[in-house]
Amino acid sequence: MATSTRTRWWSRSRGLPADAHAGWLTSLREEPGRPARILAWAGEDDRFVVGSPAVLSTGGGAGWQHVGWHEIERGGWNDELRRLSWVRLDGRRGEVELAEPGRLPELFRERVEATIVVRQFVALAGDRGVTVSARRPLAGGGPLVWHTSLTRGLSWQTPGVREAVDDALAQTRAEFDMR
Template identity: 60%
Template sequence: MPSEAYDAWRRSAAARVGGPGRVLAWARAEDGFVVGGPAALSFGGGDPTGGGDDWQHVGWHEIEHGGWNAESRALSWTLYGGRRGRVGLAEPGRLPELFRERVAASIAVERFVAIRGERGVTVTARRDLGGDGTLTWHSSLTRGLSWSTEGVAEEAARVSSELQSEYGSSSPGW
């Protein structure tokens, strides 16, 4: 990674809780760089003279799902709450593998509960890999269900409450 881009990333990442950590993997993106660190995926650096202001950081624990698409040469993800992200990688290197590993490492607890046939809710506790170990709880629905479907919200709340009493609670993220 060019030293100007590395320095800009470090300046930007230093503002995050836990600091920048170290670079586990990096790649050239369509417009800048992508850095995988212990606690976050960072992307930007297209303007190394910008003082690091163009970098964005996403905690691994914030990513609900995503992955590498070799055909489009893009790493994409969806955050809890529905916001999406995508970066095209000119040379992916180890980043796709690191992406899978770090997202999985942030999952402390995950349980799927069927509600209607194979449709149901997945309750997940995620741990910020750069934080104090606090769990954040989320509930996600499979396709074909909505939170307004009768009994869905109640079942998700029941399962989440049961798991939180067993594993510890934090802020619910649904």
């Protein structure tokens, strides 16, 4: 009977190659309060994507980047392009191509949605407006992160928009804090 060199599914690395797992663990431990548990992963050669309870990690070897699920405003899997992409709350974008995504697309959607505590649309001009949201980190506690996003057709440069958004944010926060 041949001995398998693959890691058992129930192991800590969940099948992630040993060197990639070691680099990921080392990098993740530099950011306290983030559980080092793999929920799903994909990748090949020396580039990987790892989904853990608190973060989405991309990289390989000693070069890993971690994004808290609560920092991702939107994104998802494009099956035609075989690409997982996202936009962070600060506008930075990320993407990774995956030949075999496994469970990552579902995990991505579930984890990002799990961070949303409040999401409220406030109309400013007809069907145009702002979405006010509060997000929570999925590990280590921490304060809610409040964010506003304008719908298409509105611009921060339009006179009065910034003030209207500030009012909508203040109202939503006051309403939420009273609950």
